[in-house]
Amino acid sequence: MAVEIPKALSDLPVSSPRWIGRSVMRVEDPLLLSGRAEFIDNVVLPRMLHCAILRSPYAHARIRGIDLGEAESLQGVVAIVTGEDAQRWTQPGPTLPENWGTLCLATDKVRFVGEPVAAVAATSRYVAEDALEHIQVEYESLPPVADPVKALEPESPLIFEEHGSNVMLQRVFKYGEIDAAFRDADHVYTEKFRWHRVGANPLETFGVISQWDPIEESLTCHGSFQSASHMALGRTLTLGLPSNKVRLISQPHGGSFGGKGGARGTDISALLSRKAGGRPVKWIEDRMEYLMAGGSQAWDRHYEASLALKRDGTAIGLKVKLLDDLGATAEGYGAMSAAKPLASFTGCYAIPAAEYDLTIVATNKLPASPYRGMGPPPHNYVLEHLMDIAARDLGLDPAEIRRRNYIPPDRFPYTIPTGNEYDSGNYEAALNKALEMSEYKELREEQAQARKQGRLLGIGLVSTIEPGVFDWNAYAIVGMPGTGVPEGVRVGIDVLGKITLRVGFALEGQGQYTVGAQLLADYFGVELDDVRVVAQDTQSAPPHFGPGGSRLGVAMSAAVLGAAGRLKDKLVKVAAGLLQSKPEDVELMDGMLRVKGVPGAEMPVAQVAATMLTRSDLLPPDVDPSPEATYVWTAPGRTPADEQGRAKTYLTAANACHVVLLEIDPETGFVKILKYFIADDCGTRLNPSNVEGMIQGGVAQGVGAALLEEYVYDEEAQLLTSTFMDYLLPTINEVPMTEKAALVTPSPFTPLGAKGVGEGAIHTTPAAIMCAINDALAPLGVRATEVPASPNRIWSLLREAKRTP
Amino acid sequence: MKPPPFDYLDPRTVGEAVSLLRQHDGEAKILAGGQSLMPLLNMRMARPGVLIDLAKVAELDYIRETDGGLTIGAMTTKRSIEDSVLVQKRQPLLHAATLLIAHPQIRNRGTLGGSMAHADPAAEYPAVAIALDAEFRVVGPDGERSIGAADFFVTYLTTALEPTEVLTEVRFPALADRRGWSFMELTRRHGDFALAGVAVTMDLEGPGQCSGARIVLFGVGPTAFRVHGAEQILIGDRPGQAVFEQVAKKASEEIDEPLSDLHASAEYRRHLARVLTQRALLQATARAQV
């Protein structure tokens, strides 16, 4: 049965929406504010045990032997597992690229500091950690590979001997007439950039309780899973279980940002549960474990990039060479971040040709994981900085060079050379708005005055695309198969007229339950409180993925509207009978099923639903007695990528223009952000305060990435940033309060015209800050190309400037 | 990250605490505010067999005026020091330093004595103690003794306290008239440990000549320390831009081997010490002239 999903707010069966499009207070908040949300560590099951994991202190070593010593006989210890158990009971999990993975516990060798080697289940975490201290592992250390450039050399030690090299992927992708573009260009600017490892660090680390059923040979896990269905599928593969005997229950969780991880922890706790005769085993990752060995790290990058332009500042080609240090295995799916840049490779600009020279290499560092933004944050910084370098040389203001290169508003949908299609946009409007908000002219004047006083004031102005609603085909070049990312929901009305929305994902922070409730409350003309949103586990939920890739707002709202539409069709049929009319003459509007053009011939939705459940005699033969409907949505028009990775991948293209004013202390190199303006166009905003929250959250992570956050490894591939004393997350004092303006260029492809915005400003803020820093340093003739731009690094540049006359 | 097993004792007097320390002979550690010790315990980097909590020892939490100066009990929290009007009036340097320590939650539990005894190279209080010529009252099995600030801080995380001794109070002598002061540090985030810091006191006499000065650097070496050579340049001279530049340069040169870590290289720390010294001298002068 075909269902039409409303394309605009005006298509909803409500004359004046009360909920959708407004900043309504979130329905999930009372639970969270009162501390009653059931985060995984709150869950206690009968006879539950606690897991602690013994981890390798070496980055690269062979395991010669494991002696459990007194660990097993310690009071409170119930089970211990090692690589032997993993070998007996598990397979390597899927990796991306394929075949660069291991088992959940090391067997013959360890490849990164923190790799799990053994695990204990005991009556408390305290006792389990005591037990770890009794386990002796004999290591034979191997030379560690800490430098991705050295890892490429033929004499380099190998992370996986069987591969014969440390190169996971090496390809050059060419799009359009790239060689001609560079040959014929009037100007070519080339620069190298270094982006250091950063990562998600949600406030809640990963946690899981695994329960093995020894009779049924099935597995049930509660956990802080970002995508429970995805994690469940992985477990069927690693643990060799039938797919309908793995049940994952996702708890509300404390953020994820792509980097929750948890595959190994789930497998390890499952093995312990198996060994402990089926007792549930809880593993809560502690923060040091997370930083060192969790889903915590991403984007360890060496870039060399070039921009080719015509005399008038029109860019005609972009080449990006990327050496991506993925770490010891490809288990973390961090390679997705190397592929996603293709989705917005040339940014907001009508650059017709491009080249992506990509090498993904293995070293003895932590396997990289996804992190919000999934790769474009560093890529956008590279592109935007090149635009500024060009602008400076050509004597153009950064606003002007961008203006000359924007894809014009009448050219959408627009296909970029790397194959993705941008749905809609008006980049110049966003630029103008940002210039107006920031009083840009006055900022430049302020800067000119400041420069006379020897102050280093910098203005960053950047425009980026923030792609939304991902598809698997976006990661085809690193080996991801398939197309279509389903999101399914079930909407039901009960006999008393209350509505329940059943979804496949748990609370993560984006406010999606509220959006779902807003949609249904307006659709069926009820109060927001009349709608309850309930998460279902992987065994009960329709096909789904959950949050990720800025998809859920669009995907869930599409599924909700689809289900609502199917339900409406049933209600219409039933109401037609009850109102002695025909279905084509009955419509839903403002909570009433009514005969068109016949005032008074109407019934409330609740009454029709109740009739379906209590008066089977009054139902038409082709309607089941169930005021419920399911709908599974996936983005239309997705096809497999071609050999070059070209495809329509991300469905929507939100756009942001950021203007930032900052000052560098010329004596110390410290950066102080003074003003920050954002003009953001993400189409229709289903809940504006949710959207602003996503944007501002992205700003904070962007500030962290640009100025503070960095995982540091030494030459032995030992992690030096092992606590929050050294990995610096921004606090309320480091994040600027930003002034935001909304522009709305609706998407022609999505329900109600909304675009994905969940990843938000992290796509843009690092570029904005780095460009502002470089704007401040420009008169000194030095460039900041290493991220984060720590005070020490900036000071070194200032010193370099003083030496060069 | 759970602590290893240990026994816990909570003596009621200093004498009891001392005798417990002796009894457990190297296996025992004093627990004061816990803000430095607890992370180490949680990480299992400290493994004492016994923790001796001073929280219930009577009379270690006080701020008293003594001969125009202040005497503060070792278990006085940083928050009490922050909130004390007496401290604000009599020892503004100590007060200003307190405001820069970490965050309210840490200051609510962290103690003066704990901070001094822990002697973190980037901690604020040791620098204040040295700048103000504080006296440390210490009690051990052989009785009481007094240690001057100059002798109290030995090296990285090490003080002159014997394993069986307890620090009971710190006395900050009265400030001279026309004493200018400044306390500055540079941190990557608000409340972080200092990459470099300086405490300055300056006495001006008559027509504005500097008659005394103390310049104490912290965060750049194994302990906070005075840069005597730099002070000497200042004494006898009139404060001014050129002198301050000279003094600051000398101060930075007096750091033997600046600490180097992933947040700041040795060179950078040396440079920051110079910049901060100069800025602090300017501020101290302005205060002295008021």
Next chain:
Amino acid sequence: MTTARQVRLTVNGVAYEAQVEPRTTLVDFLRGDLGLTGTHVGCEHGVCGACTILVNGRSVRSCLMLAVQADGDSLTTVEGLGDGKLHPIQEAFREEHGLQCGFCTPGFLMATYELLQLNRSPSDEEIKDALGGQICRCTGYQAILSSVRLAAAKLRE
């Protein structure tokens, strides 16, 4: 093994008595022994602030205290805010969208509670100084700042 100690304390006005191992941290005691799971664990080394509660009215890191140290103390956790309904501070956070995933929120609420007890009209600088030790990874702090401003206004009424 080490000798268990008796601990007597009050949490949210309710008296508790328990035997604890000395090494049990206060946050683990609250969550595990007392079942008060509103206080969260984020780092166990005193930096993130997720575990912030009030001890005798003062905000502290409960991951940096031992349960035995709280003997005789009066504690307040997020469960003690509001009396079966949301406290004005919680309402303010809701109205201003001052939370997303909610994991850091109890810590922010308790730190805010202390701030507003001591200072009825804090400036933005004072708010930032009081909350500088609480980390949020979701909101970017802007909505938290406006939540605290609103909370102060509500409490002044």
